[in-house]
Amino acid sequence: MVSYRCGEYSYMIWWTHLDMDSFFASVEIASRPYYKDSPLAVGGNEYSRTVVASASYKAREYGIKSGMPLYEALNRCPHLVIVNPDIEKYISISKDIFGLVENLAGNILPYSIDECFFYSKSKDDIISKSLYIKRIIKEKFKITASCGIADKKIVAKIASDEKKPDGFFVVEDSLKYIREKDVGDVPGIGRKLKKKLNSLGIYYVKQIDDIPFTILRKHFKQYSYFLKEIATLKISDNIFVYDEVKSVGNTHTFEKDTFKKEEILSYISIISQHMEQRLLEDFFEGNKLTVTFRYSNFQTFTKQKKLERYIYSSEEIFDESSKIFDSVNLVMPLRLVGVSLGGIRKRGVYGSLPFFENEKDCRLKECLNSIKREFGESSIIKLRDLYVSDRKIKGRRIINRTGDLV
Structure with missing residues (x-):
């Protein structure tokens, strides 16, 4: 059980993760x-x-x-x-449901358009409120919702998937529960991270403890702390703030300051491909493109363009970034270049996907990205990228959100 202290009082917190089914x-x-x-x-x-x-x-x-x-x-x-x-109808109904939850539970922490958390100091209270809220949603909106209840937010979120649809699951012992879960069931552990954990013989959360922290640190760097916190459940409940993605991008710092247009464009191309991978994985697209330039004296400036359409493919990102680059008159060598795409929204919900011209193009794209996921980003390269021998991005990965991961 998790104990929270406020002033001279301490109290227990129970969480419900409410997830509307499909x-x-x-x-x-x-x-x-x-x-x-x-x-x-x-x-x-x-x-x-x-x-x-x-x-x-x-x-x-x-x-x-x-x-x-x-x-x-x-x-x-x-x-x-x-x-x-x-989408307008979905947003409207989501707001109505969240308003109902807030009125009945007395609090709410929205997580996405169809998910939220609420909490109580009493286990019996949170159970009765959750059952009542589920029933009211079903009666009023004619849809079902699943609830996971635990004394840790992350466990409540996992538990809401246990008996979908119209599920209801209460976790009595959060630590025991999460340690028996497949690592892929943990929010924050995606397909790539799961594959890397599996390669080290880690299939269940409890096995994370079998790996010395120095080894975890070597393989997962800063993320190793998150993995250890998951295995021991010493993790902040602030991990699930509303974190809508605002922009996705990358920067690259050159080995040597450069004026060379071909080299700069090659790295803009490579950055665009990295961005496409992440945008495809999360089904995102955006319409605000920003290119960042940093001179050898560390003076930094950006050029931004709002596009008339939403994009996500590497070719479109590169083409638009190249136009921005061509409009810039460099006065000294560049130390760094970066590209980011903002105005992010879910792809495919608002309209057609312009990149997939037909089934053949779609399957080709899926095949290429499957090869890259299996053998690395540089397993397939574009002709223009041959200008640079080292195609690794040496810079910062950019994912800006409306909330901060704690």
Whole structure:
């Protein structure tokens, strides 16, 4: 149990993580009850070049999931019902649900459009409130929500996935529970990190303790502290603040200050490819491009351009960054160059995906990125990148959020 101290009083905190089940699809089915027993996906129409934003549980029986290209979903289930997304409706219903939660629970910590936390000092109180809130959401909005309850936020979030949909799961012993979980179940441990942990023989959270901290530090650097905190559950509950991504980017510091246009453009190209990988993984796109320049005397300036369309592919990022670079008159050699994409939103929810011109292009893109994930970024390179022999980015990875990870 976690104890919090405020002044001369100490008290226990119990958390509920409330997660609406297949939110977008559930909202659409609630407004079209005749589709209740049909596989349904939100994500445009069969002629659009988009991805599945949300899939009903009936659709998931066919292996359809969020982020899947629509053509693949239709191949798996030809009779799939496809509904165009209505983001304004989802936001409106989300606000109504969060308002209800705040009124009934007395507090709320939004995490995303369909997830939130609330808390209580009493275990019995949090259980009764959670059950009541679930019931009211089901009655009023005709959708289901799953709840995970624990004395640690991160454990409550994991627990909400235990019995979906319409799930309810209470964790009595948070430390015992999380130590038995697969490392991939832990928020913050993605596919790449899980693969690296598995390569060290770490498959379950409890096995993290079997690895000396010096080895963890060598392989995971600053992230090693997070891993140890997870294994011992000595982790701050501030880890889950609302963290909507604002921008994604990279900087690169040159080995030697340079005036050479080809070298600068080569690294802008490499940075663009790094950015594309992260944007693809999280299904993000953006429309505000910023290029950062730092001279050899450390004087730094930026050039920004708001684009008429949303982009995420490396080619588009590179093309627009090159235009910005061409507009700059360098007065001395550069020490550093950086590119970041802002105005971030979820890709595929608002419209078609311009990069995937057809199924062939989509499969090619998936194949190339699969090779890069397996064999490294430099396993496939563009002709223009051959100008530089060292293609490693030596700089800062940029992911700006509305909240800070503690």
